[in-house]
Amino acid sequence: MPTFKVDPMSRIEGHLNITCEIEKKPELGNEYFVTESRASATMFRGFEIFLNGRDPRDAILITQRICGVCPNPHAMASTLALDDAFDAIPPPAAILIRNIVDSTYYLYDHLIHFYLLIGPELGVLMGPDRGAPIIPPVLGNEGIKQGIGSHYYECARVQRKVNEVVALWGGKFPHIASYYPGGVLVEPTLERVADSIATLIYAWEFIALTHIEDIKNLIEANERLKEVTEAVLGARVGLEDIGVGNGNFLCFGMLPQPWNYESDWLDTSRRVNSIIKAGTWKADIGKRPLDENKITEDVKYSFYDVPDGLHPWDGQTIPNRQKPDAYSWTKAPRYDDEVYEVGPLARMLITQGLEWRVPRIHPVTGEDYGDFVYTVKNPKGSVLDRVVARAATVMICANAAFDFLKELIHMGNGVSNINLKPVPKEAQGRGLWEAPRGALSHWIKIRDYKIAHYQAVVPGTWNWSPRDSKDRPGPGEAAIQCGTTWIPTLNVPQIANALYPGWGDTVADALTKLNPKFANLNMEKTEAEEYINATIPLLIVRSFDPCLACGVHLITPKHRTHVFEVSHGLSSFI
Amino acid sequence: MDIIKVFAEAKDYVHINWLLAGGCTGCSVSFAQTVEPDIIRVLTSIIAGNSGLPITLPDWWYVVHPASGSLGTELIEDWIKHSGPGKKIFILEGVMQQEGFCDFGGRDIREWVKESAEAADHLIAFGSCSAFGGIPHAKGNVTGAMSLQNFLREVDMSDEAERVINLPRCPGHPDSLVQTLVSLIQGVEPELDGYNRPLAFYGRHIHNEQCPYRPFYDRGIFANFGQSVQGCRFRLGCKGPITWADCPTRKWNKGRAFCIDTGICIGCSEPAWPDGEFSPFYVELSSLPTVLSIPAETWGTAFVGAAGATIAIHAIHKALTKKKKEEGKE
Numbered sequence: 001m002p003t004f005k006v007d008p009m010s011r012i013e014g015h016l017n018i019t020c021e022i023e024k025k026p027e028l029g030n031e032y033f034v035t036e037s038r039a040s041a042t043m044f045r046g047f048e049i050f051l052n053g054r055d056p057r058d059a060i061l062i063t064q065r066i067c068g069v070c071p072n073p074h075a076m077a078s079t080l081a082l083d084d085a086f087d088a089i090p091p092p093a094a095i096l097i098r099n100i101v102d103s104t105y106y107l108y109d110h111l112i113h114f115y116l117l118i119g120p121e122l123g124v125l126m127g128p129d130r131g132a133p134i135i136p137p138v139l140g141n142e143g144i145k146q147g148i149g150s151h152y153y154e155c156a157r158v159q160r161k162v163n164e165v166v167a168l169w170g171g172k173f174p175h176i177a178s179y180y181p182g183g184v185l186v187e188p189t190l191e192r193v194a195d196s197i198a199t200l201i202y203a204w205e206f207i208a209l210t211h212i213e214d215i216k217n218l219i220e221a222n223e224r225l226k227e228v229t230e231a232v233l234g235a236r237v238g239l240e241d242i243g244v245g246n247g248n249f250l251c252f253g254m255l256p257q258p259w260n261y262e263s264d265w266l267d268t269s270r271r272v273n274s275i276i277k278a279g280t281w282k283a284d285i286g287k288r289p290l291d292e293n294k295i296t297e298d299v300k301y302s303f304y305d306v307p308d309g310l311h312p313w314d315g316q317t318i319p320n321r322q323k324p325d326a327y328s329w330t331k332a333p334r335y336d337d338e339v340y341e342v343g344p345l346a347r348m349l350i351t352q353g354l355e356w357r358v359p360r361i362h363p364v365t366g367e368d369y370g371d372f373v374y375t376v377k378n379p380k381g382s383v384l385d386r387v388v389a390r391a392a393t394v395m396i397c398a399n400a401a402f403d404f405l406k407e408l409i410h411m412g413n414g415v416s417n418i419n420l421k422p423v424p425k426e427a428q429g430r431g432l433w434e435a436p437r438g439a440l441s442h443w444i445k446i447r448d449y450k451i452a453h454y455q456a457v458v459p460g461t462w463n464w465s466p467r468d469s470k471d472r473p474g475p476g477e478a479a480i481q482c483g484t485t486w487i488p489t490l491n492v493p494q495i496a497n498a499l500y501p502g503w504g505d506t507v508a509d510a511l512t513k514l515n516p517k518f519a520n521l522n523m524e525k526t527e528a529e530e531y532i533n534a535t536i537p538l539l540i541v542r543s544f545d546p547c548l549a550c551g552v553h554l555i556t557p558k559h560r561t562h563v564f565e566v567s568h569g570l571s572s573f574i
Numbered sequence: 575m576d577i578i579k580v581f582a583e584a585k586d587y588v589h590i591n592w593l594l595a596g597g598c599t600g601c602s603v604s605f606a607q608t609v610e611p612d613i614i615r616v617l618t619s620i621i622a623g624n625s626g627l628p629i630t631l632p633d634w635w636y637v638v639h640p641a642s643g644s645l646g647t648e649l650i651e652d653w654i655k656h657s658g659p660g661k662k663i664f665i666l667e668g669v670m671q672q673e674g675f676c677d678f679g680g681r682d683i684r685e686w687v688k689e690s691a692e693a694a695d696h697l698i699a700f701g702s703c704s705a706f707g708g709i710p711h712a713k714g715n716v717t718g719a720m721s722l723q724n725f726l727r728e729v730d731m732s733d734e735a736e737r738v739i740n741l742p743r744c745p746g747h748p749d750s751l752v753q754t755l756v757s758l759i760q761g762v763e764p765e766l767d768g769y770n771r772p773l774a775f776y777g778r779h780i781h782n783e784q785c786p787y788r789p790f791y792d793r794g795i796f797a798n799f800g801q802s803v804q805g806c807r808f809r810l811g812c813k814g815p816i817t818w819a820d821c822p823t824r825k826w827n828k829g830r831a832f833c834i835d836t837g838i839c840i841g842c843s844e845p846a847w848p849d850g851e852f853s854p855f856y857v858e859l860s861s862l863p864t865v866l867s868i869p870a871e872t873w874g875t876a877f878v879g880a881a882g883a884t885i886a887i888h889a890i891h892k893a894l895t896k897k898k899k900e901e902g903k904e
Binding site: 005006007008009010011013014015017045046047049050051052053054055057058061062065066067068069071112116117120153156157159160163164166167168169170171172173174175176177178180184185186187195417418420511515517518520521522523524525534538 | 594596597598599600601602603604606607609612613614636637638639640641642643644645646647648649669671675676677678679680708709710712713714715716717719744745799803810826827828830831832833834835836837838840848853854855856857
C-alpha cells in the first residue's frame with residue numbers, strides 16, 4: 001500500500017510529522033483514503049526534572065514556559081495546585097482577576113487558530129463569495145487590509161489588543177508574572193478595569209460581528225463541499241464526516257464563579273457553576289460528573305518500566321528505551337479505563353450539550369445581535385464541530401470577560417487580592433483547568449519546602465496518546481484513520497476550481513505570485529512517485545490545534561522506525 | 575524614526591529563515607505582539623521572502639507559513655542555497671540540545687542549524703533559550719540544553735558563534751527583534767555588550783537606572799507579601815537589582831505594563847537565569863547590590879550603605895506600625 005509523509009507541519013505549535021498509509025476505495029470513486037496513520041513529535045526538554053528541588057512557587061513561572069502559546073493555562077493549573085498544597089483559598093477579587101486574565105487570553109488563542117493556523121485551508125473551502133473568506137491571497141500591505149484578506153489582518157490586530165489586557169493584569173504576554181498561591185500579586189484597581197473594558201470592546205465586536213459570521217459562512221460552504229464530494233466520490237462527505245472521534249469527551253472546567261468557590265469549584269466532582277463546566281460526555285449516555293480519581297496513565301507502548309494504570313499522584317517515570325513494543329514517550333492517559341478526547345468540543349458538549357446557544361448582547365450598548373445557535377453535527381467529534389466549538393467558546397469567553405470586569409468594579413478599589421500562606425513543609429496539591437487544547441492537570445508534592453514530585457498531564461497526551469494496555473488508539477490517531485480521510489490526487493487549485501469554477505485560478509495566481517513552487521502546496525509524493533494532496537489529514541491534525549511543546553510522541557507499532565537517543569534520568573515527555 | 579519608511583528606502587529586502595529548536599513558540603507569539611510597526615506591516619513591508627501566501631512571509635517561519643512537508647524543507651534548502659540580492663538573516667528560537675531531542679524535516683535540528691548558520695549574513699538568537707539556554711538549561715538539564723553560541727562553538731563554528739546577536743528575555747521582546755532587523759537592513763551593526771546583547775535594549779540596569787518603583791526603594795517603602803502592594807518589590811524577591819534590560823521604560827504589549835507592575839522581575843534577560851542568584855524567584859536577594867556589575871563610579875559603597883540603612887529603618891518602622899495596629903485592635 002502506498003504511503004506518504006508530511007514533515008514538518010507548519011501552523012501548529014512545535015514539531016510534528018505524520019505518515020499515512022493509503023488505499024484506493026472502489027466504492028468511493030476509486031479515490032485514495034487513509035487506512036493507517038502515525039503522528040510523531042520529537043522534542044524533549046525535561047521540565048518535570050528541573051522543577052524538582054526548586055521552591056514550589058517557582059512552578060507558576062517555570063511551567064508557563066512549557067508552552068508559549070498556552071502559558072496562561074499552565075500558570076493557572078500550577079497556581080491551583082499550589083492553592084491546594086498551601087491550603088490557600090483565594091479571595092473573590094483574585095478569582096475574578098485570574099478569570100479576566102484567562103478569558104481574555106482565550107480570545108487570542110482561539111482566534112489565531114481559526115484565522116492564522118487552520119484558516120488558509122478553510123478559506124479555500126469557503127470560496128470567493130462568502131463575505132470575507134479567511135484566506136488572504138491578495139499580496140502587499142495595502143491588499144491585505146481589504147476584501148478577502150481583511151479578516152486575517154483584523155485577527156492579527158485583535159489578538160494583539162486582547163493580549164494588552166492580559167499584560168495589564170499579568171505584566172506581559174506571553175509568560176505572565178502576577179499569579180501567586182492564594183491569589184494574585186496584581187492590584188485590582190478601577191483604572192485597570194476601565195482600561196481593560198475600553199480595550200476589549202473592539203475584540204468583542206470583532207468576535208460577535210465578524211468571527212461568528214465567518215463561522216456561519218463556513219457552515220454554509222460545507223454544504224458546497226458535500227455536493228462536490230458526492231460528484232467525485234459518490235458519497236456526501238463534509239467537514240462533519242472527517243476526523244471523526246470515538247465519542248468520549250472529558251473536560252475539567254474553567255472560569256469559576258467567586259461565590260461557593262469551595263463547595264462548587266474546589267470539589268471537582270461538581271464544577272457546575274463555572275462558565276465552562278467539568279465532567280464527561282459520551283455520545284450515547286450524555287453528561288456525567290467528573291471523578292478525578294478515575295484518571296490513570298497506561299504505559300504499555302510507552303518507554304517506561306512502571307505499572308499500567310497509575311494515578312498521577314503515584315505516577316512513576318522510570319525510562320527504558322529498549323522496552324519491547326514501546327513506541328512513544330507519551331504515556332496514555334485514560335479516564336475510567338477508556339479513551340477520551342479533550343478540547344473545545346468536549347468543553348461545549350459538557351457545558352451545553354448538543355444544542356448550543358451563546359448570546360451576542362453588546363456589553364456596553366446593550367444592543368442584541370441575536371444568539372449564536374448551533375446543533376452539533378457529529379456527536380462523535382469532527383473537524384467542523386471542533387472548529388465551531390472554538391468559536392462558541394470565544395463568544396462565551398468574550399461575554400464572560402466583561403461580566404468579570406463588571407463584578408470587579410462592584411468590589412471597588414483596595415479589595416484583598418491574596419490569602420497569603422507560607423510555603424508548607426510537606427504537602428501535595430493538584431490543579432485541574434482547561435487549556436485551549438483541552439483538559440490540563442498539574443500534580444505537585446512538596447517535601448521539606450521544595451518540589452519533590454511534579455507531574456503535568458497535558459491535552460497533548462490525552463489527544464495524541466499512543467495505544468494503551470488494551471491496544472486502543474488515542475483520539476488523534478483514531479481521527480486520522482477513521483476511514484473518511486480522502487487523499488485526492490488533484491492539487492489545491494484544482495480542488496478549488498471543482499468547488500467554485502474559477503476560484504482555483506485565483507488561488508493559484510495568489511499562491512504562485514512570489515514563488516511558483518507554491519503550486520505544489522500540500523502535495524506530497526508517495527513511495528510510488530505519485531503526487532497526492534495531503535490537505536485533509538493536515539486539516540484533521542489542525543482541528544485538534546496540537547501543541548507539541550506540551551507533549552506528543554506517537555508512532556504506531558507497525559512503523560516503529562523512530563530513533564530517539566536518551567540519556568539517563570529522562571523521566572517524562574514535556 | 576519611521577521604521578516602515580526606513581525599510582521602504584532600503585529596498586534590499588532580507589530573507590529570513592526562522593527555525594524552532596527546543597522552544598515553546600512563545601518568542602514567535604511575542605514577535606506577533608509588535609505594535610509599531612504591527613506584525614502585518616512587518617511581514618508585508620519589510621520581509622520579502624520566497625513565499626506567496628498569505629502575506630509576504632519569511633522564507634520560512636513555521637508558525638504562520640502556508641507550506642508544510644517537503645515544500646517546507648525545500649524552501650529552507652532554497653534559503654540556504656540562495657545567493658541572489660538581499661541579506662540572509664537566520665533567526666533561532668528555542669534551545670540547542672544534544673542529538674536526538676529535536677527532529678525536524680527528517681533530520682536532527684542540529685544539522686539544519688549548522689547549515690543555516692553557515693549560510694547566514696546575520697545570526698539572531700531570539701529569546702533566552704537560544705541566547706543563553708533559558709529555562710531548559712536550568713539545574714537538572716538532561717538534554718544538554720545550550721545556547722546557539724555554545725552549540726556553534728561545540729561544532730567548531732566559532733566564527734559564526736561570535737557573530738550571533740543575542741536578544742534574550744523570556745519571551746524575546748518584539749521591539750528588540752524588529753529594531754535589530756531594521757539596523758541590520760540599514761547596514762548598521764548594533765553595538766553589543768559582553769554577552770553580545772545590543773546595548774540599546776540591555777545597556778541599562780533595571781533597578782538603578784529605570785525602575786519606576788525605585789523611589790520607593792530609596793525611601794524604604796517595600797511591598798510585602800500579604801501586607802502591602804505599594805512600594806518597591808525587592809522584598810518579594812524582585813531580581814531587578816541584578817538584571818539588565820529596558821523593560822521598565824519600554825514595557826510590553828504596546829507599552830501597557832511590565833512584570834514588576836503586576837509582580838516581580840525574575841531576571842529573564844541574564845545568562846545565569848533561572849538559577850544562581852535568580853533562584854528562588856520569590857525569595858529576596860541575599861545581598862544588596864554590592865556584588866552586582868554596577869559601575870562603581872555610578873553606585874559607590876556609600877550608596878549601598880545608605881540603601882542598607884533605609885531597609886533597616888524600614889524594618890523598624892514596619893515593626894512599630896504593626897505593633898501600633900495590633901494595639902489599635904485591642
